[in-house]
Amino acid sequence: MQTLSVLEFLQAKSSSAASYATTIIDVRSPSEFAHSHIPNAINLAVLDDEERVRVGTLYKHNPFEAKLLGAGLICQNIASFLPTFLSNLGLTPAHIIRIYCARGGMRSLSLQTILHNIGYRTIRLQGGYKAYRNAVLTDLAYTPNMQFFTLVGPTGSGKSELLALYEYALDIESLAKHCGSSFGAIYGAQPSVAMFENMLFARLGELEGKKVLVEGESKKLGNLIVPKALYNAYQSAPKIYLHTPMELRIQRILGYYQHISEEFFINAMQKIAPFMQKNFWLEAKRAFMRDDKYMVAQILLEHYYDKVYKKEVYAYRIESSNVHDALDSIRDIMARH
Numbered sequence: 001m002q003t004l005s006v007l008e009f010l011q012a013k014s015s016s017a018a019s020y021a022t023t024i025i026d027v028r029s030p031s032e033f034a035h036s037h038i039p040n041a042i043n044l045a046v047l048d049d050e051e052r053v054r055v056g057t058l059y060k061h062n063p064f065e066a067k068l069l070g071a072g073l074i075c076q077n078i079a080s081f082l083p084t085f086l087s088n089l090g091l092t093p094a095h096i097i098r099i100y101c102a103r104g105g106m107r108s109l110s111l112q113t114i115l116h117n118i119g120y121r122t123i124r125l126q127g128g129y130k131a132y133r134n135a136v137l138t139d140l141a142y143t144p145n146m147q148f149f150t151l152v153g154p155t156g157s158g159k160s161e162l163l164a165l166y167e168y169a170l171d172i173e174s175l176a177k178h179c180g181s182s183f184g185a186i187y188g189a190q191p192s193v194a195m196f197e198n199m200l201f202a203r204l205g206e207l208e209g210k211k212v213l214v215e216g217e218s219k220k221l222g223n224l225i226v227p228k229a230l231y232n233a234y235q236s237a238p239k240i241y242l243h244t245p246m247e248l249r250i251q252r253i254l255g256y257y258q259h260i261s262e263e264f265f266i267n268a269m270q271k272i273a274p275f276m277q278k279n280f281w282l283e284a285k286r287a288f289m290r291d292d293k294y295m296v297a298q299i300l301l302e303h304y305y306d307k308v309y310k311k312e313v314y315a316y317r318i319e320s321s322n323v324h325d326a327l328d329s330i331r332d333i334m335a336r337h
Helices: 005-012 030-035 049-061 064-089 108-119 128-140 159-167 172-176 195-209 228-235 246-257 262-275 276-289 294-309 323-336
Strands: 003-004 024-026 096-098 122-123 149-150 211-216 239-243 316-319
Touching: 003 005, 005 122, 005 128, 030 049, 049 064, 064 108, 096 108, 096 128, 108 122, 122 128, 128 246, 149 159, 149 228, 149 323, 159 172, 159 323, 172 195, 172 211, 211 246, 239 323, 246 294, 262 276, 262 294, 276 294, 316 323
Parallel strands: 003 122, 024 096, 096 122, 149 211, 149 239, 239 316
Antiparallel strands: none
């Protein structure tokens, strides 16, 4: 039974062509998994939250009895879910199954032992999720090994669309589930800090050595902070300014925000009140109440977003009326730079 370091664990490959050839199983409890986990891992808890607390509490007073209780619960749980789990995923002995728990101990070893004895190829993460998190934090403390080209421009310029079209893009807003503005919470709940860092680490690993397109995000996106080394790297990179006609910007904003609720709108407007002239702020609210979202978008762009937009010093300027033409221009810039 193999036990590998974080880097070896993440890079483990299978000869099988199946898409799930290197399945990663997180055997921690549901609440541990929900807080943060290795991206693309599947949660297969060998102890649920209540059972984990029971075993942990008992361990403080009687380690032997706690291990005995834990072993019994783990065996019962694995017996209940294992046949269905293996069948649903279509896993065969040709696949590599990577397994981890909190610290690489009893929980992951228990499942690995059973799968190994059945005939599956298994790998256990040495040091568990704690070791993985240490690797993530260490990696994010250093400047990424890639060449950034940073998109800048006022709200509604089409930066997100261009990132979606370019194969080597780092879409920080998407990972953070936040647009980085007062209205940025349209994606719902943000990931935890740890989960955001894990997703950044995974994506940066995929982009290593590439010419990467990124938006010039502020350091703070909602409740999350972009790691300092990454932030400094794309802020100091060559900047590409997107010039977009106001009408197209308005239409784009309408596409993003046309279905927001009155409660969401009012809460967001309260946040920007100190930074916007009162007459325009009130006009935008009245326009929303009469369902004139076109006017809302126009007012907010002209009298809030464009007023607070930090003018960037940029190396290149392109027209972005057509995102496909804009992307061609960006590729030309990258090729020449």
